Amino acid sequence: MTNLSLTYSFWWIFFCIIIGGVYAWIQYTKKAPWSNQLNYGLAGLRWLLVSLLCFLLLEPYLNTIQNQIQKPLFIIAVDNSTSTVLSSSKLKSEVKLALTQIEAKLTSQGYDVSVVGLEGNTIGKIDSLKFNRNTTDLSSQLNSIKRNYDNFNVGGMVLFTDGIFNQGYSPLAISTQYPIYPIGIGDTSKIKDLAVVKVVHNATVFEGNSLMLEIHSLNTGFKNVFTELKIRSGGKLLSNKKVVFNPNQLLDKTIISIPITGSGKQSLTIELIPIKGEFTTLNNVQAIYFDVIDAQKKILILASSPHPDIKAIKTSIEKSEYYSVELAYKLPKILDYDLIIAHQYPSTKTSNQDKKEFINSAVAKWMIIGGSNDVRFLQANLPFTISGSGFNKFDLVKPIVNAGFDNFKMSDGFLSWASDLPPITTPYGLNYNDPLAKVFLNQQIGSVTTEKPLLFFTKNNETNLGVLLGTNSWKWKLDEYQLNQSHQYYDELISKTVQYLSADQRKKRFYVAPQKAVYEKGEDVLFNTQEYNALFEQITGNKVELELKGENGYIEKFSYVPLSPNSVFKISSL
Structure with missing residues (x-):
């Protein structure tokens, strides 16, 4: 149905007609050189035209209303994981037959029917349904259905599932505006099975240390049985331990320590050797992944005599597990260190x-x-120079952060903290002449800010060199604790300095790695990208060329630009 409507009231049409008539009367009442009959005709046309123009000012529009009848929609959500049809070879065909019958019955009752799998995708034909998903996330499936069918007239949902989910959260926590009718699939008979259900371990371990594993094994249905728990790395057997399940014992917790060699990302395979009568052996094996960090960096504090600075610096460094600190008042014979603080x-x-x-x-x-x-x-x-009387005099100087320093970043509150520190003692007239030095802190003498460096970084014989032209920095640590009851910014200053100077300049500063070590078939693969500056602080914005290689010469190339530290690159075509 189509109607003519106006933005303003219809009463304004009469004023349009009056305006058109008045305008025509004014224009054509004078004596014209043509006949009266022609004059009346022209006046009528002018009346009509002006009235029409005034009518258009009322913003007329056509309002069309179309009625469309939409059938109610019924959704059939299917748990198409492998566990659903695992108990019987015939169950797959039986489930498909039941789905076909339900679809036909709903269609005959006037419903549109949509069949949806675990990934939230619509399945066109039930015969093409494949039970090949290795994980079950019912919460993700139901939430996806809620989003995709939010504006549809949904009459209800039939959920085909065995009720077992190993990802996401319980589907009972999801509320919908339509009823859900669950239909159980599978075998209700009691099964016998052994499974590795959980492996507790650290995500990182230092090279040369041992990785502690806490392995949880589940016994379902068996009584008084034993098996072997084997741990392998790349096919090499690292540990073999007997596991005994006493009568009525459901869970076994085994703690094993595995020596770790090498560095980088590594994996271990934990296998519970199957025994006769198990329902499935797929859950007897679990792989874990962890990072092996190079040995702790060794820091030597080399001092000419005891000083309060030494303890202040040493305790700050020792708060990080990545450093081991030694103190010496004489040069060791073997300088096997990553950094010497002199x-x-x-x-x-x-x-x-x-x-x-x-x-x-x-x-x-x-x-x-x-x-x-x-x-x-x-x-x-x-390149030190001494003016005046050398080290016989001293200045009391305060630190001023150099705004142009960009070799590493400090936290937001550091600048405020550094601007109000007590002075430290620096030798009078001492200068360091190196145009390539990167100055982090300048000297403020009294109320005068100078260009003299207080803390700077440079190179000496291609080796990292940092110089602090002053002592008694322990006062900064004490002052911060008096004000804030913490050593946050002093520790940050020390740790960033040590990290920058001890960083291996040959070390990789660019990493690309998948978010998970193992992906299921058909699952989207997500890559995290990390790029670092000289202090190994993350930066972004550079183009990444990614090349994936597989078996039989398979190669596929991708390119992308990470625009934030937490950006993720997704590949769906593998």
Whole structure:
């Protein structure tokens, strides 16, 4: 049905007619050179035209109403996982037959019928339904149906399932505006089975350490049986332990320690050897994945004498499990370290041999300069300059963060904390002349902000070198605790400095890895991408070329640009 409607009231049409008539009367009442009959005709046309134009100003429009009858929709949700038809070879055909009969009956009652699988996809023909899903997530299936059929007139849903789900959460927690009629599938008889149900382990382990496994094995239906629990890595047997289920014992917890070698991502296969009479052996095997981290970085604090700075720095570093810290007041014979923190070392009391070995070693260094340092040695081997009376005088300086420093990032509150710290002691007239130095903290003397560096980073013989031109930084740690009852920002300053200097510049700073170690057939594969700067802080925005290789020479290429640290690249075509 179509109706003419106006934006304004229909009474305005009479004013349009009046306006048109008045306009025509004014235009054609004067004596014209043509005949009266023609004049009346022209006046009528002008009246009609002006009235029409005024009518269009009322914004007329045609309002069309169409009535469409939509049949109510009935949804048949099918759990097409492998476990559904596992108990019988005939069950698959029986389920398909039941689905066909229900679809036909609903259609005869005037319903449109939609058959939906576990992935939330519509199945065109029931005969094409395949029970090949290795996981069951009923909650995801029902939520997908709710989204996809939100604007449909749904009369109800029939849910075919065996009630077993191993992903997601309970479907009982999902509410719908239409009734759900569940139909159970499977075998109700009691089964006998052994299964590895859970393996508790750490996600990371240091190279050379052992990985502790807590393996939970479930016994269903068997009484007084035993089997073997085997742990393999790449086919190599690492452990073999007997597991005994006493009468009425359902769960066994076995704790095994596995020595770990190598580094990177590794996997172990835990297998409970099947016994005669088991319902299925698919759940007897479980694989776990973990990361093996290179051995802890070794940090040496080398000092000329005891000082409060040493404990403050040492306790901050030791809060991280990735570092092991040693303290020495004499240069060790073997410098097997990732970083040496030299506190006022070398001093005038240090032997010349130790001085040479220290400065020429290929170990990264963080030198904290104070009054005990050997100033002549510093000038001879590093671009230090001393003006005035050398180390005989000292300045009290406050740190000022250099806004142009971008080698690593600090947390949001660090700048505020650093702007109000007590002064530390720095040798008067000491400068470091290196145009390539990256200055993190400058010196503020009194109320004057200078360009003199306080904490900076550079290279010495291709080795990372950090220099703090001052001592008594322990005051910063104490001051923070007095104000905030924490050492958060002092610890951050120390840890970022140590991390930056001890970082292996040859280490990979670009990683691409799937979110899960194992994907089921047909499941979307999700990749996380991580790219890092020199301090191994994450950055984004660079193009990634991804190449996947498989068996029989299979190669497929993809490209994408991660725009956020948590961006995910999805591949659905595998």
